[in-house]
Amino acid sequence: MSETPHPSPRPPRPATGSSAGRAVRSAERPVPTSADVARLAGVSRATVSYVLNNTSAVRISEPTRRRVREAAEELGYVPHAAARSLRAGHSRMVLLPTSRVPVGPLYSRFLNELQWALRRLDYTVVQYGSLGLDGEEAARAWAELRPVAVLSLGEADLTPHGVEVLKRSGAKAVITLGPQRVEGAHSLVMDQREVGGCAARHLIERGQRRIGVVVPEEPGLEMFSGPRLEGARRAAAGTGAVIEPLPLAYEEEPAARLAAAWRERGLDAVYAYNDEYAMLLMRALQDAGVDVPCETAVIGSDDLLLGRLLRPRLSTVQIDLVTGRHLAELVDRVVRDPDGTPERHDLMGARAIHRESS
Amino acid sequence: MSETPHPSPRPPRPATGSSAGRAVRSAERPVPTSADVARLAGVSRATVSYVLNNTSAVRISEPTRRRVREAAEELGYVPHAAARSLRAGHSRMVLLPTSRVPVGPLYSRFLNELQWALRRLDYTVVQYGSLGLDGEEAARAWAELRPVAVLSLGEADLTPHGVEVLKRSGAKAVITLGPQRVEGAHSLVMDQREVGGCAARHLIERGQRRIGVVVPEEPGLEMFSGPRLEGARRAAAGTGAVIEPLPLAYEEEPAARLAAAWRERGLDAVYAYNDEYAMLLMRALQDAGVDVPCETAVIGSDDLLLGRLLRPRLSTVQIDLVTGRHLAELVDRVVRDPDGTPERHDLMGARAIHRESS
Structure with missing residues (x-):
């Protein structure tokens, strides 16, 4: 056993008075309390509290303050955040x-x-x-x-x-x-519908009529993907364009499967949820011989750097975050x-x- | 002022006994304490504590427990996490x-x-x-x-x-x-040197001799990039290969500048810190007419999906995380x-x- 879990030597703990009611005889070292600090410093618990919480309302001499701080340091006492913030009237x-x-x-x-x-x-x-x-x-x-x-x-x-x-x-x-x-x-x-609406309007304005919308299969993303899909649907309403949801997991295999059957769907554009899914799908489409953007237009969202690094450079929806x-x-x-x-x-x-x- | 900051109507607070020592006359509603709960439920503070902390060591009747819980609910009282965990002897x-x-x-x-x-x-x-x-x-x-x-x-x-x-x-x-x-x-x-060492050994084994190592300029990454560079240097020691650090910010402009002057450096390979920096630098090199991998070999690390989506597919260092x-x-x-x-x-x-x- 070469381990020294407590490397800094520490002074023996002071004897515990009966009034504290805390057993200190167990082999495990007990958590020090403000009562222990008060005892070692020879002051009241209230004084310990005033000093360690830097209360200025109460006058306490500098030597006493120092004694309390030294006792706290020696025992390794740390006040409770919640108790302290309550006494101070607020936390940060x-x-x-x-x-x-x-x-x-x-x-x-x-x-x-x-x-x-x-x-x-x-x-x-x-x-x-x-x-x-x-x-x-x-x-x-x-x-x-x-x-x-x-x-x-x-x-x-x-x-x-x-x-x-x-x-x-x-x-x-x-x-x-x-x-x-x-x-x-x-x-x-933050209305996520606006992101999907923006993407769909962009595609519709450029003459696209059959628009796929990628819906990630990863759990937890529905709160974004649901409203984005809805936003795309609203933007398409009355324009003659149709919106088709495309469930997709963020992996190469499912993307390749989606791309392999792409032409059967007859889609001429896709809003790919965000730039990362767009990169995944665009690669799969290119590997399947589908030309982007001539055969299928692709747009992502988030305006990540990686979209600018792709060829063709990825169109995207830039989102104003606070x-x-x-x-x-x-x-x-x-x-x-x-x-x-x-x-x-x-x-x-x-x-x-x-x-x-x- | 159509706002209702406290939409659910709440019963009036009980009168506060003098012993509690907390003023409740201010316009701001005071934070309820366990003493308030005790008073409303007609029990001691200790009983409130036992009930709300689910202490099974003390026998308390179910009607009393219910009364305490209802009083706490009515007043909106929540125990302190720290105080509670101390009483319970542990937190989770x-x-x-x-x-x-x-x-x-x-x-x-x-x-x-x-x-x-x-x-x-x-x-x-x-x-x-x-x-x-x-x-x-x-x-x-x-x-x-x-x-x-x-x-x-x-x-x-x-x-x-x-x-x-x-x-x-x-x-x-x-x-x-x-x-x-x-x-x-x-x-x-976790020895980050091993990541850089792996990347450098891979390049050296494939015959590369002048190896650049990308060092991100973003603050906070030194704890990774420093040891990775050192690991690459160690791997090169005694092999005749030389290692050249390449500071780079994660933006297109600096990457383009680095790529424009690439041939002057005479490097035949680069370990690009991670897959994201590798994607950035590889694009800049390709745009500058530098052939990857013939003129310059590129390796990243992290084995992200995006590396497999690039052309040429990105070599990488896969890291075993716990x-x-x-x-x-x-x-x-x-x-x-x-x-x-x-x-x-x-x-x-x-x-x-x-x-x-x-």
Whole structure:
């Protein structure tokens, strides 16, 4: 056993008085409490709390403050986040429910930008995995961490009652970014239908009449693919164009199968959900001898760099995402003025970018 | 003002007894406490705690339990996660420090798989943003949430003292996955040098002698790119091959500039950091009239689907990542037996996959 799980030598723990009621005789080292710190420093628990939470309302001498800090350091005592934030009247935690599906490059970049922007405003971002919880359970689990703000990015089913639970637990800002408004929350509405509508209008304007719309088979993407398909259908309504859904998994084999039977479908264009699926399908079509764009026009969405690297260069739908910085500033504004009227923004701007594939 | 920030009508709050010491007269609705629940249900605070934490050690009648739950529901009371976990003796929270850079597709998929696997073992995953905190501050901030396990995936500078702080706060498992071991933690060592070494050996074996190695200019990637470059250098040592670092930003313009001056460098091969940079550089080389692989061989790494969609098909280094399921099981094993000897695994298996670009 060459392992030294506790490499830094530590002083023996102080004897525990009977009043603390915590056994320290077990072989496992107990978690130190503020009572232990108080005992070692020779002060009250209240004093420990005042010092470690930097409360300025109470006058405590610098030597006492130092003694408390040293005792805490010696014992390895760390205050509880939730208890501390309650005493201080607020926390600086912004809670984000974690995405349930692997995040794409666009969202990953946005999330990173958001975290930096919130950090600059002195907030800490905590992403909370809410897999397997329904809306109400999730809201309750988030509330337990006493976040000052909750920023739900579309996937979690935050209900009006969930918003209520969060506000009652002290959250000053509850902001949702998703396909629908949520009552009681500041809702930024991103209408995915507009993405599909844009793609379909682009193809129809260029004379296409039989338009396939790729619908990813990967679970979790329905909240994007469903509205995008609907948006394409609406755009086609009354134009004489028809829309055909094309289920597709993100793998070479299914793409090759779809491409092999392509001519039987008689499609002259396809909106391929996003640029990554478009790259997959375009390769399969080219390998099957289908000429892009002459035989079939292809358009993706997201305007990723990879689309510009393809030949023919991929047409795409560019999506206006709210910037991380903008969103961080909104969080901060609502935290400072939680009783202001919820702002409502319709966020989804989208435009088709014509390159060579359509 | 058509907004109704609290849409569900709620009963008036009960009068607050003087002993609670909390003012409820402010216009802002106060956060309900367990004392409020106790008062409304006509029980002690201890009973509230026992009921809401599902403590089975204490016998409490079902009608009383129901009364407490109804009072909590009526007031919108949610217990504190940290306080609750301390009373229960453990939490089910696994804390992951958040990545500081936008995550790539490989890592995003891994993270998703890990979360599902932990969820199946009844853990909750919380990703904690540690931007702007140094190693010790970060460990202290994590400890405040009282996680039962901390899983540091390489980027956070977890020190032996940080491990100690976490264990003292009650974390049963501290597991690191990164380039180096951390004393006191269960360290899964991923040696990125092996990735670069694999790529360079592949090129050298195929007769290449002047090998460029792409080093991304994006901040945060040094922890991967540095060791990969070093691994390539080691592989070349003594073989007569030379290694030339090629700084590159992930944009078309810099790639075009690099490609325009390509022939002056006299390189006959390039390891392009990963498949995405390889796609970028290969396109730029082809646009500049450099034949791949005849004039210059190209290899990436990560074995992404997109590499198989390119023409020529991209050679790559496939990296053995620990699976999310394996890692979740390790977390659970260590939580159950925290005093076991830290397991040490050397994880980074890597192998070159030859396709058409090299």
